[in-house]
Each structure stands twice: as structure tokens, then as C-alpha cells.
Amino acid sequence: MSNKITARIAPEGSLDLVSQHEVNLLKDRSNRGVYRLFRQCALAVLNCGNESDDPNTILAEFADFDIQLIQQARGIKLEVINAPHNAFVDGKMIKGIQEHLYAVLRDIIYANNVLSHNTQLNLNNGEDITNFIFHMLRNAGVLIPRRYPNIVVCWGGHSISRDEYDFTKEVGHSLGLRGLDICTGCGPGAMKGPMKGATIAHAKQRIQSGRYIGLTEPGIIAAESPNPIVNELVILPDIEKRLEAFVRLGHGIVVFPGGAGTAEEILYLLGILLNPENDSLPFPVIFAGAKKNEEYFGQINEFIGLTLGKAAQRRYRIIIDDPELVALEMKKGIQDVTYHRKGSSDAYYYNWLLKVQPEFQHPFQPTHESMRALALHREQPIHDLAANLRRAFSGIVSGNVKEEGVQLVERLGPFEISGDKTIVGSFGSLLESFVKQQRMKLPGSKYVPSYRIVD
Known part of the structure; x- marks a missing residue:
């Protein structure tokens, strides 16, 4: 029995209408297009229950996976090609996974089409990020x-x-x-x-x-x-x-x-x-x-x-x-x-009154340069230290399980972390305990550190 299935899936849960512009957006297979992001997230949803947490392994195993948006008179369908078989029962996609698949379509279209091009929202501004x-x-x-x-x-x-x-x-x-x-x-x-x-x-x-x-x-x-x-x-x-x-x-x-x-x-x-x-x-x-x-x-x-x-x-x-x-x-x-x-009079459904500082909102891109540049010392406000420690852990997560971070570490070696001796020493000891307790990767997976503590 093949471990891959090709099928056409009707909307389930949300988003059964798309514009022609959105169709074209998802058909753009250039590096800057949305298709690659959509394909990656769709594959992850369809791969529910997989035992691996290595994105490169998953992407390699399903290198021939494809997903296409099909327009019809009555609405849209998604065609999945060479999808993981565990997303199906008797040839039909599991309802919950079907909902998740259309949630991916909904959120990627909305984030990349509606909001990213909204001239009234400046995503460099904290209030606009919250909105x-x-x-x-x-x-x-x-x-x-x-x-x-x-x-x-x-x-x-x-x-x-x-x-x-x-x-x-x-x-x-x-x-x-x-x-x-x-x-x-x-x-x-x-x-x-x-x-x-x-x-x-x-x-x-x-x-x-x-x-x-x-x-x-x-x-x-x-x-x-x-x-x-x-x-x-x-x-x-x-x-x-x-x-x-x-x-x-x-x-x-x-x-x-x-x-x-x-x-x-x-x-x-x-x-x-x-x-x-x-x-x-x-x-x-x-x-x-x-x-x-x-x-x-x-x-x-x-x-x-x-x-x-x-x-x-x-x-x-x-x-x-x-x-x-x-x-x-x-x-x-x-x-x-x-x-x-x-x-x-704050909303029950959204915590508007909570103040989130910009350093916790602006995306941090883990690279060898940005990780080395992190200020891990006490000569700064305490929330700034918390933000930089958060970024340090975020970089390690990226090097452990995110496709881009894993590839960076494979190509250039582990991220280097330096700073105040006491802080960095405690940081390193905590990470070592995570490694010993097998908290960095799924049990049975060999963990190669994505970081190195530098004196």
C-alpha cells in the first residue's frame, strides 16, 4: 500500500470563497511567493502524528508533495498530490485535518494579502502589531x-x-x-x-x-x-x-x-x-x-x-x-x-490593557551575527535583559527545529552565545540540563547542539 495519496478536498471549517487575486497569489511559485509557505504549512498539517521533529527529514520524505487551489462554479477545492496517507481514512481525509488545512489557507491568505497590504497598519508600530x-x-x-x-x-x-x-x-x-x-x-x-x-x-x-x-x-x-x-x-x-x-x-x-x-x-x-x-x-x-x-x-x-x-x-x-x-x-x-x-471595561476576549514593549513584538531573525550581538549583561533595564534572553532561546529553538535555522547551523556551525559570565554560565547550565533530560529533541533522536557558549 502506498504511503501517499492524491485527492481533492472541499472546504471544511472556514474559507470557501477566494478572489482571483488570491488564487494568483497562491500560484506564484517564486521564492518571494506565498506558495512555498502555504505548501510547507499544509504538509505539516497533513503530517499529523509523525514521530519526527526534523523539518528537513519531513520535507525530504515528501519532496514530491504538491497542493493546488482549484476554482469551480460552486466554490473552491484543494487538490493534494502525494500527501501523507495517515491524513486519510478509507480514502477520505479526516475531518479535523480537513479543517486544519483550510485554516492554513485562511490565515496565510489573510496575513499576506489583506493585512500586509493595509496602508493603515504599520507593522513597525507596537499598537498596529497588536491590532x-x-x-x-x-x-x-x-x-x-x-x-x-x-x-x-x-x-x-x-x-x-x-x-x-x-x-x-x-x-x-x-x-x-x-x-x-x-x-x-x-x-x-x-x-x-x-x-x-x-x-x-x-x-x-x-x-x-x-x-x-x-x-x-x-x-x-x-x-x-x-x-x-x-x-x-x-x-x-x-x-x-x-x-x-x-x-x-x-x-x-x-x-x-x-x-x-x-x-x-x-x-x-x-x-x-x-x-x-x-x-x-x-x-x-x-x-x-x-x-x-x-x-x-x-x-x-x-x-x-x-x-x-x-x-x-x-x-x-x-x-x-x-x-x-x-x-x-x-x-x-x-x-x-x-x-x-x-x-x-476591558474586553473579556482580548487583553487590550496589557502593555507589550516593542522589543517583545519586533521579529528577531536568528543568524550567527545577531546571536553573537545579543546583550546578555546586567547594565540594562531588566525587561531588556529578559527580551535578549528570550531571543537567545529563540535562536536555539530555530537551530534545533526550524528549517532555516537548522540549515544555517549545518552550514556555518553552532550559534555562539556570549555575555556576562554569571548570566551566560547559568544559561549554559540550564541548556545542558535540557540536553541531558532529552528536552531538545524527541526521544530517540540524536541531538547535535545548535549553540556554543563563548567565554
Whole structure:
């Protein structure tokens, strides 16, 4: 039996009409065209359940994959050629994957056609970036008015042990029993576990409108394909807009164990919350893990204290081996968010009042030059240090799993990281612990470091 299938797929979930201009946009196969991006994201969605997190391996295996937009009198269809067979059952595409495929089409067309050419939105301006993200989420239908806050963002690694995965399910189950919805980075591991637990809890509570929101971006989606539980998928243009979408859309955050990507998310969040303008905004943050993760979060807490200080440590709570307490504390924290939003007339569905500094919004392009140039020292405001540490982890993630970053490291060697001896030393020790715990790549994959600490 062939492991590749060719089929024509009708719209499912969203976007069944496109203009002639949009058709031409997707047919442009030049390097600057949108087609390559569309093809890459579509392949990732169709490759759901793949065991690899190496984008080059996936792209090589499906080098003959193609996707074409077919215009018909009654609307559009997508033709997939040599697509992964695991996206189909008895020759028909799985409904959830079909929805995800059209979400890719919707978001890439919207981001590259409607908004990128909007003369009223300047994507070098912070307020316009926030409005850009709002438009993306609204167009995707994930902003629901007149609904009380209940979205819990769950962060954590794609490469975690079975015990850690089971713990994330237990937390998701406890959250779901209390009527809370789940938003994650949409991939496997700690991004899938909370959703799986919540689906069972929602079924027990006869909640038929449970939401399992996945936010991703083109650079990461090939290594972390959307898991099948996601019923609302959004592809943001880059990692910075993806991270801001999490904090604008979510009402509280639970962080599970992970690697460099999770550390990037933590530093992004703490850097924003350390802004004095955000002092009065309630935003519950919980680091949660099983008993075996106590040392892991001890290392994270020590690193945060050493780099960002006690003010940053006060912005989160660590809860070990108690899924129910995680859910109770999150429920209480979201109630505080609800009271504050109501009192300040801020929207329940979008956190407009949160101040996000420009250094956390403008895309960082990891190269050997930009990684070497990062200011990792104490002679700067604390939020600037947080932003630069976030960029350092972002570069390592790029070198680990993103196509462009992986190719850069293969061609020119590992990214070099230097700075204050204490900060860089602690940074290196944390990364070494991630490597030893197999948090950089999926278990069984050989990890070749994408970074080198320079004295």
C-alpha cells in the first residue's frame, strides 16, 4: 500500500470563497511567493502524528508533495498530490485535518494579502502589531464576545516523558471539570496532554462547546504538527506575534516542563509582566509538574532569580504533584481577571490593557551575527535583559527545529552565545540540563547542539 495519496478536498471549517487575486497569489511559485509557505504549512498539517521533529527529514520524505487551489462554479477545492496517507481514512481525509488545512489557507491568505497590504497598519508600530493580531484572531473566529473568561494557555515541551505527559493530562482534566478551555502551541507532548484531559472532563460535564485552541507559526509547524484534538487552529506570521496572541487571548497560563522553547515563552511572559504598567493587571501564572519535576522547576526558578530577580519570581507560583490545586488556583486567578476586566471595561476576549514593549513584538531573525550581538549583561533595564534572553532561546529553538535555522547551523556551525559570565554560565547550565533530560529533541533522536557558549 502506498504511503501517499492524491485527492481533492472541499472546504471544511472556514474559507470557501477566494478572489482571483488570491488564487494568483497562491500560484506564484517564486521564492518571494506565498506558495512555498502555504505548501510547507499544509504538509505539516497533513503530517499529523509523525514521530519526527526534523523539518528537513519531513520535507525530504515528501519532496514530491504538491497542493493546488482549484476554482469551480460552486466554490473552491484543494487538490493534494502525494500527501501523507495517515491524513486519510478509507480514502477520505479526516475531518479535523480537513479543517486544519483550510485554516492554513485562511490565515496565510489573510496575513499576506489583506493585512500586509493595509496602508493603515504599520507593522513597525507596537499598537498596529497588536491590532494586526486582533484582526488575525477575529478573522479565525476565536474571539467570542459575551463569554466569561475561561481560556487557560498551557505551555510546555513537545519532547517529554510518558509520566510528564500523563501529568499534563491530569491537569487538563482538572481544568476541564471546572469548565475551563485549553489553548496551547497545538503540537504534541505538553501541548496535546492538557487538551486530551480536558476533552474527557468536558464530556463528563456534558460541555459540548469545549474549545481546544492551537496557535502556531510557519517556522515551527513543520516540527510540531497540530495535534488532532485542536478544534480551532490559527497560524500567526512569526513567533513574536504567536507569543503575543497567547497573552492577549488567554486569561491565565500554566507552564509544564519543556526545553528551550518553553524557556523562551517563560522569559517572554515575565519580561512583559515586569513592565511597571502591568503591575495592577491580574494574570495568573503557575509552573506545574509531577514530583520528578521538582528539581527541573528549581533550576528554572534559580535561573530566573539570578537573571531577572525576585520581582520576576513573585509573578508565578510553583505547584508540584497536585493537578487539582493547579486547577483551583487557576480558576481563582481567572475570577480575579474577570472582576478586573469588568471593572476596567476591558474586553473579556482580548487583553487590550496589557502593555507589550516593542522589543517583545519586533521579529528577531536568528543568524550567527545577531546571536553573537545579543546583550546578555546586567547594565540594562531588566525587561531588556529578559527580551535578549528570550531571543537567545529563540535562536536555539530555530537551530534545533526550524528549517532555516537548522540549515544555517549545518552550514556555518553552532550559534555562539556570549555575555556576562554569571548570566551566560547559568544559561549554559540550564541548556545542558535540557540536553541531558532529552528536552531538545524527541526521544530517540540524536541531538547535535545548535549553540556554543563563548567565554
